[in-house]
Amino acid sequence: MNDTPLLQVEGLSKRFGRIAACDDIGFDLHDGEVLGIVGESGSGKTTLLRCLSALIAPDRGTVRYRMRDGSRRDVFALSEPERRLLMRTDWGFVHQNPRDGLRAHVSAGANVAERLMAVGARHYGEIRERATDWLARVEVDTARIDDAPRTFSGGMQQRVQIARNLVTHPRLVFMDEPTGGLDVSVQARLLDLLRGLTADLGLSAVIVTHDLAVARLLSHRLMVMRGGQVVEAGLTDQVLDDPQHPYTQLLVNSVLQP
């Protein structure tokens, strides 16, 4: 186990006009750790995720990432090609809406293969085999490998998006409400799949969700955000079972128990 954090975030702030979307956020993420970020709409959690994953630049602060060669780099100081390579190989990003993470008009197999080709895979048979293998792992009927994702259900599309992200064996995956907008039964299947994959692959992940049950099931640690600030952070079951901050208590007490 490497004791140097995989991701180290310090003093990260991002404003949109007069609104502080993220205000002085800091945390470490280690290998194999899954961090959940919870909070209601507008709390800044998605902005934080987009800053962490270098989709947008923060106004202040640093995000340091431990590269595969062990060197630690500020992701905003990387050159554009370096950053793009990182995003295509070592990182994954699972969007809430699969349409944002997939190309709707090319086949499911090609969606998965595209990421492999981006890292230099050229042998057609091998690429197809690995794409097939990953579609099977995310429980997509491999007979449909040549169909376009727009002909798939929402849950299936989401699983294709996950396969596309994991096929290059990333070490860090960002997820924005990965189960949002899906039926409960489909959610359960996806959650179980994500839980298994993160554990088996030893993935580190940052998962944004407003669903505390999803956070409990998937994440080791939790950060609770409100108004751009982290109001409470800690071990997931500690934060949910013994919440200290008034806002966390309100969140936990507002959930319906089925």
Add this chain to the structure above:
Amino acid sequence: MTDPTFPTMIDLAGVSKAFTLHAQGGVRLPVLDRVDFAVRAGECVALVGPSGAGKSTLMRLVYGNYRCTTGSIGIRHDDEVIDLAAASPRTILAIRRRTLGYVSQFLRVVPRVPTLEVVAEPLRMLGVDKAEAVDRARILLARLRVPERMWSLPPATFSGGEQQRVNVARGFAADYPILLLDEPTASLDAANRDTVVALINEARERGAAIVGIFHDAAVREAVATRTFDIEGVRAAA
């Protein structure tokens, strides 16, 4: 004064716990007041006291599920004593993986995961290979009389007693040096209660430090080497 054969595994010093309920105008509910409590390897300590006195709260503090208001919670982990009250989430998770087992009153079910995997999971997390972990799970499920036809099903639809037995099997799958048992025999019939008593005694004989809440007096007498009365450390409301 440490006995190398039976080292102190749990060592609480000056632990107090109060809950502050912000939705109720910040009302403060003190539960435990300056608890000193130590358990050695090979001991099984039964927490006793009336309902609501704080037995489960004490157990959850030892598991790191609740945060204490004051004091320290020493846990012997890999021959080193770590204060859970000051440990990072990452350290607490490592302690739970290798040192600290907890059988809660209710099984928290994960959708779609079959019973056999639920029970084998703690061993898998320790790096035990799948075949060996599943073998151990089979033995425990059979001892606890969970019918074999149910092993491949997720426990979500099982009865309360069946879920509790799955929960106990999971808790005993890995040989944790410390075991916390919150009513492990509630809702079990006599035969299964006897099996759980046997499992607890076997764990203690191999040197586990055990803390439990056992409402059934016969069970308590059969497993506990001493009792700890929570009444003495209950916070004055």
